[in-house]
Amino acid sequence: MRTFEVERAIQSCVKCTICYKSLFEICPIYEEFGIPPFSPPGIFYLADGIASRYVKMSPETATVPFACNMCGACSKRCISGDLFNYDYPTELIEGIREQFVEAGELPEKITEALTNFATSGNAWRLPNSKRVEWEKDSRVTVPDYAKEQNEYLLFIGDASLIEETHIMPKAIAKLLRKGGVDFGTLKEGEVDSGNEARELGESGLFEELARVNIETFKRLQVKKIITISPHDYNTFCNDYPKLGMKFEKVYHYTEIISDLIKEGKIEISGEIPKTVTFEDPCHLGRYNGIYEAPREIIKAIPGVKFVEMQRNFDESFCCGGGGGRMWYDPDTYRKQRISDIRVRHAKEAGADIIATACPYCLSMLKGAGNLGDISVKDVGELAMESMSMSQ
Numbered sequence: 001m002r003t004f005e006v007e008r009a010i011q012s013c014v015k016c017t018i019c020y021k022s023l024f025e026i027c028p029i030y031e032e033f034g035i036p037p038f039s040p041p042g043i044f045y046l047a048d049g050i051a052s053r054y055v056k057m058s059p060e061t062a063t064v065p066f067a068c069n070m071c072g073a074c075s076k077r078c079i080s081g082d083l084f085n086y087d088y089p090t091e092l093i094e095g096i097r098e099q100f101v102e103a104g105e106l107p108e109k110i111t112e113a114l115t116n117f118a119t120s121g122n123a124w125r126l127p128n129s130k131r132v133e134w135e136k137d138s139r140v141t142v143p144d145y146a147k148e149q150n151e152y153l154l155f156i157g158d159a160s161l162i163e164e165t166h167i168m169p170k171a172i173a174k175l176l177r178k179g180g181v182d183f184g185t186l187k188e189g190e191v192d193s194g195n196e197a198r199e200l201g202e203s204g205l206f207e208e209l210a211r212v213n214i215e216t217f218k219r220l221q222v223k224k225i226i227t228i229s230p231h232d233y234n235t236f237c238n239d240y241p242k243l244g245m246k247f248e249k250v251y252h253y254t255e256i257i258s259d260l261i262k263e264g265k266i267e268i269s270g271e272i273p274k275t276v277t278f279e280d281p282c283h284l285g286r287y288n289g290i291y292e293a294p295r296e297i298i299k300a301i302p303g304v305k306f307v308e309m310q311r312n313f314d315e316s317f318c319c320g321g322g323g324g325r326m327w328y329d330p331d332t333y334r335k336q337r338i339s340d341i342r343v344r345h346a347k348e349a350g351a352d353i354i355a356t357a358c359p360y361c362l363s364m365l366k367g368a369g370n371l372g373d374i375s376v377k378d379v380g381e382l383a384m385e386s387m388s389m390s391q
Ligand code: SF4
Pocket: 019, 026, 027, 028, 029, 030, 039, 040, 067, 068, 069, 070, 071, 072, 073, 074, 075, 090
């Protein structure tokens, strides 16, 4: 967004508070920090101060817009949203971040993540060999899409880079293989989809990453793509078409696994006698409307008692890892951690297991400080456990 567009759009906020605390508190950062600067109108007050030159952009003032998880809850509620042909206020917050990026006034961790995206194709500056490490003890042969031109490209994404989420590609590859799905991966040739770079306000870097991917997808004639991360799903569905990449179909892995179960192509008859709840990943549910497929998988597992937490479906909470918060943790002003709040919701629902379908959710919730006896698992992992017991 251009500076004048940001300056004009922030005036449309009437500071009604509906997007963060009316009826009940909906904005996760407002709950996290407990003070109004950490809310959409709080971010706009800051941007207004910058436009009027009362406030200076600095790594400290950047804390406010960069604390946002880009969960999208405010955009579902905002009464001024209809005035815009974009997600107001979420995309406006992205525009405000862009101003900080252009000024180079960023928290150190954000600068580091963006530099790493640009130089290494991932936020952790890991070598590309890391992208295939999960395969080592997976006991599944994973075809190389570039050589075999399979029907589906399985895009592994950050699940291969975060150690504790390796279980996701392992389980998903096993389920797909068992279900007879013809898939391959890009192995070490994968590059970040760019969703987080865009949400961090680096639209130029997003386009660079997207163009590398698009060149690969077009060269390999990719038509059907399955993503593990809802963040990759989101950008492939909503941003890549604007850059000329139209897939025949983009799937989140839960949609494919759910269909395989319904069609009887994979048998999940092993009992898991546990109470399980589901954490809706923001970029899967609220952004893209996929609510049922992961729930169908969980409910198909014998022995499972499924319970809903408060704050689900389009009013779902957040794990605390979206919008770049995987790499940036402004804990100085914090009252409570978002992941701890979510675990508390799961405890109140009586769950033994929090299931989710996103590597960021899995990593953030596993890192909560109040887990106690609750475990956190991927939906595919649960299905794989049940399938393994069936054999
Ligand atoms: S996107 Fe989510 S975290 Fe960010 S301001 Fe809106 S409700 Fe709060």
